[in-house]
Amino acid sequence: xxxxxxxxxPALVAFAVTARTARFVGRSAPLRxxxxxxxxxxxxxxxxxxxxxxxxxxxxxxxxxxxxGSPRVAAAALVDTAFLQAALGFGLLGLWDDLxxxxxxxxxxxxxxxxxxxxxxxxxxxxxxxxxxVAIVAPYGRSLGWILADAAIVALSANLFNLLDVxxxxxxxxxxxxxxxxxxxxxxxxxxxxxxxxxxxxxLPFDLRERVMLGDAGANGLGAIIGVATVAVGSDTxxxxxxxxxxxxxxxxxxxxLSRGIGAIRPLxxxxxxxxxxx
Numbered sequence: 001x002x003x004x005x006x007x008x009x010p011a012l013v014a015f016a017v018t019a020r021t022a023r024f025v026g027r028s029a030p031l032r033x034x035x036x037x038x039x040x041x042x043x044x045x046x047x048x049x050x051x052x053x054x055x056x057x058x059x060x061x062x063x064x065x066x067x068x069g070s071p072r073v074a075a076a077a078l079v080d081t082a083f084l085q086a087a088l089g090f091g092l093l094g095l096w097d098d099l100x101x102x103x104x105x106x107x108x109x110x111x112x113x114x115x116x117x118x119x120x121x122x123x124x125x126x127x128x129x130x131x132x133x134v135a136i137v138a139p140y141g142r143s144l145g146w147i148l149a150d151a152a153i154v155a156l157s158a159n160l161f162n163l164l165d166v167x168x169x170x171x172x173x174x175x176x177x178x179x180x181x182x183x184x185x186x187x188x189x190x191x192x193x194x195x196x197x198x199x200x201x202x203x204l205p206f207d208l209r210e211r212v213m214l215g216d217a218g219a220n221g222l223g224a225i226i227g228v229a230t231v232a233v234g235s236d237t238x239x240x241x242x243x244x245x246x247x248x249x250x251x252x253x254x255x256x257x258l259s260r261g262i263g264a265i266r267p268l269x270x271x272x273x274x275x276x277x278x279x
Contacts, residue, residue, distance in 0.1 A: 006060070006076055007183070010191045011198035013059055014052035018202035021048035026212045031098065033213060036167060041210050044098055046218020048206075049199035050091045053225070056195035057084050075188035079232065082136055083192035086224035089132045090158045093125045094216030129155050129220075137231060149243055154227035156246040161223025162216055163253045168276050169208040170262075171219045175200045178226045185233045196225045208275040 022045060029042035057080040064070070064077035133151035141147035165171040179197040183190055200222060206212040214222075230242050252261065262268045 006063075006072060007190045007194040010056035010060060010195040013198070014049070014056040014195040015198035015202040016052075017055045018048045018052035018199040021051045022203055022206045022212050026206060029212070033215075035210060035213065037210075039210055041213050043213045043215050044095065044217060045203065045206065045212035046091060046094065046098075046215045046221060048212070049196070049203050049214075049218055050087050050221050052199035052202065053087050053192070053195045053221075054084065056198070057192065060191050072188070076191045079188040080192050082140075082232075083189075083196075083225055083228055085132075085136050086154060086158075086228045087196075087221040089136070090129060090224035091217045091221030093128055093132070094162065094218070094220030097125045097216040097220075125216075125220075126155075126159070129158060133158075133224075133227075136228065140231075149239065150231040153231055153239060153243050153246060154224055156243070156250060157227030157230065158220045158224040160246060160249055160253065161226070162219045163250075163258060165214055165216070165219035166259060167272065168210050169204055170272055171214055171222065172200045172204045172207055173271060173274075175222045175226065176204075179229070182226070182229045182233060187233060189229055189232045192225070193229050196222060204275070208277070210277055 025045050025048055026042050029044055031043040032040050033043040035041050060073070060080050061077045064073045067073055130151065133155040134147065136154060137150040138147050141150060161171045161174065164174055176197060179193050179200070183193045183197060203212075203214065203218070207214055231239060234242060252258065262272050
């Protein structure tokens with residue numbers, strides 16, 4: 001019963017907080033951007049699922065304070081710290097990119113600009129994100145090699161979801177696809193993953209109806225959560241496979257090729273268009 005409540009309550013709380021925050025952002029957001037169809041949409045909506053995750057993590061920590069003798073609650077509260085570091089840290093870097101983004105998009109464009117002595121907001125985000133990923137995984141790493149590999153998984157996952165967020169609902173749908181099997185593994189990561197899943201499901205209708213953009217803040221934060229969860233529950237082999245897939249996807253995904261690839265595969269195309277407004 002404790003295991004079920006530890007996952008269900010954070011998911012429901014995150015869902016409720018995210019939905020409420022998204023409504024507020026949709027009405028009051030000072031930052032508005034044109035989406036891929038040229039429609040002006042409230043930006044910075046990624047604060048909504050991150051707020052839901054934060055409140056849910058606070059409840060888990062409160063449960064630990066009330067029942068300090070429960071090993072499950074203690075483990076969940078400890079793991080939530082790493083998830084919060086990832087979500088809020090990468091979310092803040094994403095918000096910086098939302099506010100200060102230049103004309104360049106994609107990691108290649110950012111690195112080229114940096115090599116020419118013109119660092120853009122994205123290059124700063126990439127460098128700071130790499131350092132943040134190392135800081136998150138280092139306390140749990142057993143060797144320098146694994147620390148670097150796990151940090152790469154977290155940083156690349158955050159950036160991949162940022163690359164996915166070029167169509168309404170796309171990053172959220174892939175968050176759900178990744179979170180469900182990670183949640184099924186269970187363990188102390190389940191409450192945080194459940195909260196991320198609940199927040200994402202609450203935000204998806206706002207994103208799909210083009211009322212609020214997830215933005216870099218939300219996409220980076222959710223991607224980092226998936227990366228931390230992969231590191232936390234994956235075996236050595238699974239993590240190496242994940243790292244290889246992330247590296248390959250980054251080579252493929254930089255630029256418009258990702259959308260073309262999704263459009264060329266019928267199941268992915270159907271998933272991508274599901275729930276979106278007609279173009």
